[in-house]
Amino acid sequence: MQLYNTLSAKERAALIGEAGQERLTISFYKYAHIGNPRLFRNHLFVRWNELDVLGRIYVAHEGINAQLSVPADNFEAFKDHLDSISFLEGVRLNIAIEQDNLSFLKLKVKVRKKIVADGLNDASFDVTDKGVHVNAEAFNALIDDPETILVDMRNHYESEIGHFKNAITPDVDTFRDSLDSIENDLADHKEDKKLVMYCTGGIRCEKASAYYKYKGFKQVYQLEGGIIDYARQVEAGKLENKFLGKNFVFDHRRSERITDDVIAHCHQCGKPCDTHVNCANEACHLLFIQCESCARQMDDCCSKGCKEIHNLPYEEQKRLRRGKGASNKIFKKGRSPVLKFKS
Structure with missing residues (x-):
């Protein structure tokens, strides 16, 4: 079989x-x-x-x-x-x-041990006691309420190219990092504010909403179906689209354009750009934002050093990589000192 x-x-x-x-x-x-x-x-x-x-x-x-x-x-x-x-x-x-x-x-x-790496001890709280799921129309009304705090549950490289207007976008590398960071930042508003969350398709908010209710937040909401379904509902219902830019996705496309707004910048020259690429140097493979002009100038690489290696004969590249583990930059998702315009 x-x-x-x-x-x-x-x-x-x-x-x-x-x-x-x-x-x-x-x-x-x-x-x-x-x-x-x-x-x-x-x-x-x-x-x-x-x-x-x-x-x-x-x-x-x-x-x-x-x-x-x-x-x-x-x-x-x-x-x-x-x-x-x-x-x-x-x-x-x-x-x-x-x-x-x-x-x-x-x-x-x-x-896997978990379907999303969250670092939580699920036995310590009721994971089924989730927040209120809302559709696009209700979500729009909620985030217009001055008593609402809107939080992006995604990572920095996702929200950099697209997010909802006025959302808090934590500068974190992982979902696990965001949970405690958000709780600490909003600790004074557990009783009086509406905590509204969103993510790509809803899965991160599903666990986070139960966790925050356990942590004492009284009014917890999550966008049903995430950004993906929001965009579909907005188009079908002719609703106001409150999202700006692209939705980062975890496949070869890397993103879906939700609106024409370009809110990010090329990490190498600073020009408006929201196209994620991976460094062409196989020993690096860093994820970063690169415009077409820099892609031509840098041969699709993140730095001059990577460009030099990428232009070596393939067998020489393999020899240089031999015996070395994967570069830590692969997991840094755009965090590298060689990227001068990374916000």
Whole structure:
């Protein structure tokens, strides 16, 4: 029984191009008790591999977090399979605003301790005692209320290219970092203010809302479906769009444009730009914002040092990397002294 990918990303991309079929980029999550995550993982891999599903899926005892790409022609079969699983029947699917047939190139279903790394001891509070879920219309009304504090539950590199007007955007590297930081900053408003949170698709707010209620916040709300579903609801209902810029996403697209506003800047020259790239030097791979002009000048690299290495013969690059671990810059998401205009 095949429980692994047999094609490389390059081979898969070629097949997708030859097939000429439209694919849908989808995300969903569900907190639920899964007794045997590994068995469940194997079940998903076998069935989804048959449907040509690609993506990154995390399974844990606490539930599932999925970001994937499915052929449009197989969507109904995929949805039927989800509905055949008791706790996933009718689960909300966030379908991407901007589609890209190459958003994912492999099927990766991994067993993790948690579906989102939050650093919390779930046994210490009731994770089911969540905040109030609100749709786009109610969300807009809430954030217009002067008694509301609006908080972005994402990381600095996500909110840098797009966020809601007047939102608090914590300067953090991880979701785990944001939890205590936000509580400390808002400690004086647990009783008198409405705490309204949002994230990409809703999963981080799901856990955070329960945590903040446990920590004493009396009025806790979260945007149902996150930014992805907000954009869809705004368009369908002709509502005022209070988001600015792009929504960062965790696939090959890296972002979806929600509005025409460009609120970020190239990290190398400072010009308005909101295009995330990875440094072309394979020993670096730093995520940063780079405009087209700097990309040409720097050969898609983050620094002169990386440019020099990138222009070496490939075998020489491999020799220089041999025996060295992955650069810490890979995990710093735009934090590097070589980026002069990183805000």
